[in-house]
Amino acid sequence: MTERGNVVDKNEFLAVREDIVQKVLAEQPDDEVLYDLAELFKVFGDSTRIRILYALFEAELCVGDIAQILNLSQSSVSHQLRILKTSKLVKFRREGKIMFYSLDDDHVRTMISMGMEHIEE
């Protein structure tokens, strides 16, 4: 293999159109943005969390309600709710001993509707 300085080009034998590559590279968003975007989609990319979000479409729910609806342990639901909170997809309020969760904004509905449209084709 050819070397450039100490760097070995793993893809030496590869069809690459350098002009196109440069043009596309110039337009790419920052890696950090793309990473954050992937992280957001990752949150939607688990059926347990999708089911939680769908349940919250209908009503504000407490942890116990959700555990019952999804037939999951309290612990598991709590863990997933933490992820949804961190991503700002759900918000919550306390009423005595009970925590009530609800959707944070309409982006969630829109994103999920978009996904639905795609898989329904």
Next chain:
Amino acid sequence: MTERGNVVDKNEFLAVREDIVQKVLAEQPDDEVLYDLAELFKVFGDSTRIRILYALFEAELCVGDIAQILNLSQSSVSHQLRILKTSKLVKFRREGKIMFYSLDDDHVRTMISMGMEHIEE
């Protein structure tokens, strides 16, 4: 713990509002649909695939172009393209020895734009 038949209720001590639970359960989509939806989002939930999709915003690209743009092995890019093909997010055509990939439809752009709006808040 109490038992119902042979089923042990792991969540015996849990705040559950049965009426709400029943109402929400009645409105939930089929598990299969929710599973497919999660699978779709999972595809977007990887920064390599997001970067591939973003690159394809700009131009139709061959495997070598993408490998160069993302600084990844040909093998890895090919693997990810297969996943994107299976999810119908990209389409492809052959021209001699070269495979050209492009975005399959505008859902991809819309979904990603939605995600962007959310993280930009």
Next chain:
DNA sequence: TTAACATATGAACAGATGTCAATATGAACA
């Protein structure tokens, strides 16, 4: 303050996922 309740957190484990190296497939052309 103590007991009971609702939820959150930590550690550990199994299963899923992305990457690479090596190899296979398939197309073009001598």
Next chain:
DNA sequence: TGTTCATATTGACATCTGTTCATATGTTAA
């Protein structure tokens, strides 16, 4: 046909992720 090139696939490996069990936190009421 045989060789070269572009891409696809296979197997192995390390990392990431979701669940459970056990325990901690924080609230209410006696």
